[in-house]
Amino acid sequence: MTLSDKIDSLMMQVEKPVRYVGGEFGSIMKKPEDVSVRYAFLFPDTYEVGMSHLGMKILYHTINKREDAWCERVFSPWVDMEQKMRENDIPLFTLESRTPVREFDLLGITLQYEMSYTNILSALDLAGLPLRAADREEGPFVVCGGPCAYNPEPLAPFVDFFVLGDGEVSTHQYIDVYKAWKASGRPRGDFLKMIVGIQGVYVPSFYDVSYNDDGTIRSVVPKPGTGAPALVMKALVNDLTAADYPERLIVPYGEVVHNRIMLEIFRGCTRGCRFCQAGMIYRPVRERSMERLLELAERLVNATGYDEISLMSLSSGDYSCLPDLAREMVQRFYEKRVAISLPSQRIDNFLADTLKETQKVKKTGLTLAPEAGTQRLRDVINKGVTEEDLMRSVRDAFEQGWSSVKLYFMLGLPTETDEDAMGIVDLAEKVRAVYFSVPKTQRAPGFRVTVSASVFVPKPFTPFQWCGQLGAEDVIRRQQMIRQAISRLKGVDFKYHAPDLSFLEATFALGDRRMGDVLERAYRLGCRFDGWNDQFRFDLWLKAFEETGVDPDFYATRAKALDERLPWDHLDAGVSKEFLLCEWAKAQRGELTHDCRKGCVGCGVKRYEGACV
Amino acid sequence: MRIIYEFGKKGRLRFISHLDLQRFMMRALRRTDLPVAYSHGFNPHPQMSFASALAMGWSSDAELMDIRLTESVDPAHALEQMRAALPPEMPVHRCRLVDDKHPALMARLEMADYRVELAGPDAAKIIAGIDGYMAEDTVMAVRKTKSGEKEVNIRPLTISLKAEGNALLMRLMLTPEDTLKPDLLLGVLAQRANAADYESAIFRTALLARDDRGGIVGLMEL
Incomplete structure (x- = not known):
């Protein structure tokens, strides 16, 4: 039986076989003998989640544009499939050609979420590769990128190299070097030496880490003779209009989370919310030209037959000519019945009217993210939104026929008090009052406010990177305070989760290399798909911490001194440490920093050539 | 005006469910320049239907899809457009333009041909038992329906059953009232032959109807 037949023989025994079928319209097939580099791209979560990810589409496209390389996709098999694969000796395989991953030249993995890390180990294991990079004498080089690569240390033992920043150019740079290395016949370790000069490339095995007696990091220094830089700068693509962007897409058979055309209108964000890692690491703002967007x-x-285009970015309302773009799109695609959608926040009325005609989404939900319950705390996090703004948005929405509103908050933000937490209830109450102040004849029936509060996770390269996460006891106490108060408000629901998952997320977000042992232990204990409620086993994770002698609170809840060496201090995400320190100081004083389109705030990204000109 | 396409669903695409296939075809149609008629209402969608749903896991070279058009098209062009919009494992064999009065495929579908490839040590036992089965008048079997399980006499629903090498060729009833699925028949044959160690792969090879004179013809030829 061929591998393909073996895979087929499992399809009727697993949930959602469409996850493993492959052969979708738009997937790229090449002849193995025609290419010299075979690249397996792993999204370490399910097919439905991974196929909704824009970064994978961009890299798939840009690699496959090369005649000398073939990029194929891999997703984490769901637990039922993993078990069947192990029982039947089926190695991890790519969807396109169903080739075992261990036969590839490069295995690229995107790090979107810390809670997918056990899936990475599971994938390496299923591929038949030793988990630790040091133990791999053959098989693909493992390279990781994506937002979580900005603190790569917990994964350092398992990964050959990381790439920080934009992948459109850096991916080609290391593929070119790989080709040269392969042709040269030099030993495996030489490849890593050959790529350390590429901007964005970080080879963790080339650095020595030493620790102080209290467990904090003393130093991280490049090993002599490796050529590794003391500070790794991120890769940056300055011109997004000229950068590669997919002109065709894979159209999945089954339903996936975002089954539509995703058009990235710009990268980066100018607002400077202090809790937001994306807003910091994707700087500076780079817009794609309107002409290019319309052409794409x-x-x-x-090429796809999709009937919806989503205008994507971190804050789509900030695109400099959004009304023009939206109007033009709506006009051009009206006949083809293509709906144009963008996040409903911060849309002025005129734009809302333009989009209303084609939007397929029923007028039921408006989503707003005040993030914090009081103005004081919103100022601390630099969320430049006032209560007035919020009430105006909500009033507009109710007057235009919306009847339900979702409000997103975070609990445990730095400096948060019980009063701030109760401010969430206060806001919900005011939203309710606004609804009932709209005359009955004008408002739609079915009032509902859903208040969601997630637990704040401090992230590297944000002004809150020194903060300890709020402990579980306080989180639960504030959740209960809010829950009790909201239960008295008719039509208002409160959604919250146990703090365990956010706590674990914080240990990885803020952790160092010693977290690698915990990860491997948890994987061996059976942890998988930790971001999925039905799979998450906090008990096993606690056991893993205990067995490895690592204290999770050291990383998650401990506040770090401002002069402590942080695990990611040898990496540069664009924003400077001076800027982050200054922002943290301003946060504690409740001072705002203005949107940098209104004048440079000195975040440090100008240190990069060609950035922010 | 309507256009009927005959297409296959093979290889790994046999694991695509019918619901997923429907959604996929809607997008495929949007990749063509065919003047597809859309339904009215809040969420317009192409007016299309399939002659019969194919069970997940079965392959076919004889699926029929019926699409309403707003105007006539050149069939050769329509064929080329659809071929470009579908992946290789969904080959488009032919198409035919019919007018709006042409009977609905689903309403005229009466039976289907299947080829069931057998492998494994017990395959021969199953094949040896088919004459015995055909000689019976009554063979009761439990048919699973949406409303539950029902015991039916499947013998009259078996129009013909032959062997060809290691394959069974089945012609089975396929109407809303009387349907016999090839996997059910195979299960019954295996049980009668006391066969457990075998593998099977099911292919649908034709969808059939009766013409005005009562003769059996391909649904596409009607």
Whole structure:
């Protein structure tokens, strides 16, 4: 039986076989003998989640544009499939050609979320590769990128190299070097030496880490003779209009989370919310030109048959000519019945009217993210939104026929008090009052406010990177305070989760290399798909911490001194440490920092050539 | 005006469910320049239907899809457009333009041909038992339906059953009232032959109807 037949023989025994079928319209097939580099791209979560990810689409496209390389996709098999694969000796395989991953040249893994890390170990294991990079004498080089690569240390033992920043150019740079290395016949270790000069490339095995007696990091220094830089700068693509962007897409058979055309209108964000890692690490703002976006939209609609285009970015309302773009898109695609959608926040009325005609989404939900319950705390996090703004948005929405509103908050933000937490209830109450102040004839029936509060996780390269996460006891106490108060408000629901998952997320977000042992232990104990409620086993994780002698609170809840060496201090994400320190000081004083389109705030990204000109 | 396409669903695409296939075809149609008629209402969608749903895991070279058009098209062009919009494992064999009065495929579908490839040590036992089965008048079997389980006499629903090498060729009833699925028949044959160690792969090879004179013809030829 061939591998393909073996895979087929399992399809009727697993949930959602469409996850493993492959062969979708738009997937790229090449002849193995025609290419010299085979690249397996792993999204370490399910097919439905991974196929909704824009970064994978961009890299898949840009690698496959090369005649000398073939990029194929891999997703984490769900637990039922993993078990069947192990029982039947089926190695991890790519969807396109169903080739075992261990036969590839490079295995690229995107790090979108810390809670997918056990899936990475599971994938390496299923591929038949030793988990630790030091133990791998053959098989693909493992490279990781994506937002979580900015603190790569917990994964350092398992990964050959990381790439920080934009992948459109850096991916080609290391593929080119790989080709040269392969042709040269030099030993395996030489490849890593050959790529350390590429901007964005970080080879963790080239650094020595030493620790102080109290467990904090003393130093991280490049090993002599490796050529590794003392400070790794991120890769940066300055011109997004000229950068590669997919002109065709894979159209999945099954339903996936975002089954539509995703058009990235710009990268980066100028607002400077202090809790937001994306807002810091994707700087500076780079817009794609309107002409290019319209051209891409046209091609993608024809190539995919999708009937919806989503205008994507961190804050789409900030695109400099959004009304023009939206109007033009709506006009061009009206006949083809293609809906244009963008996040409903911060849309002025005129724009809302333009989009209303084609938007397929029923007028039921408006989502707003005040993030914090009081103005004081919103100022601390630099969320430049006032209560007035919020009430105006909500009033507009109710007057235009919306009847339900979702409000997103975070609990445990730095400096948060019980009063701040109760401010969430206060806001919900005011939203309710606004609804009932709209005359009955004008408002839609079915009032509902859903208040969601997640637990704040401090992230590297944000002004809150020194903060300890709020402990579980306080989180639970504040959740209960809010829950009790909200239960008295008719039509208002409160959604919250146990703090365990956010706590674990913080240990990885803020952790160092010693977290690698915990990760491997948890994987061996059976942890998988930790971001999925039905799979998450906090008890096993606690056991893993205990067995490895690592204290999770050291990373998650401990506040770090401002002069402590942080695990990611040898990496540079664009924003400077001076800027982050200054922002942290301002946060504690409740001072705002303005949107940097209104004038440079000195975040440090100008240190990069060609950035912010 | 309507256009009927005959297409296959093979290889790994046999694991695509019918619901997923429907959604996929809607997007595929949007990749063509065919003047597809859309339904009215809040969420317009192409007016299309399939002659019969194919069970997950079965392959076919004889699926029929019926699409309403707003105007006539050149069939050769329509064929080329659909071929470009579908992946290789969904080959488009032919198409035919019919007018709006042409009977609905689903309403005229009466039976289907299947080829069931057998492998494994017990395959021969199953094949040896088919004459015995055909000689019976009554063979009761439990048919699973949406409303539950029902015991039916499947013998009259078996129009013909032959062997060809290691394959069974089945012609089975396929109407809303009387349907016999090839996997059910195979299960019954295996049970009668006391066969447990075998593998099977099911292919649908034709969808059939009766013409005005009562003769059996391909649904596409009607």
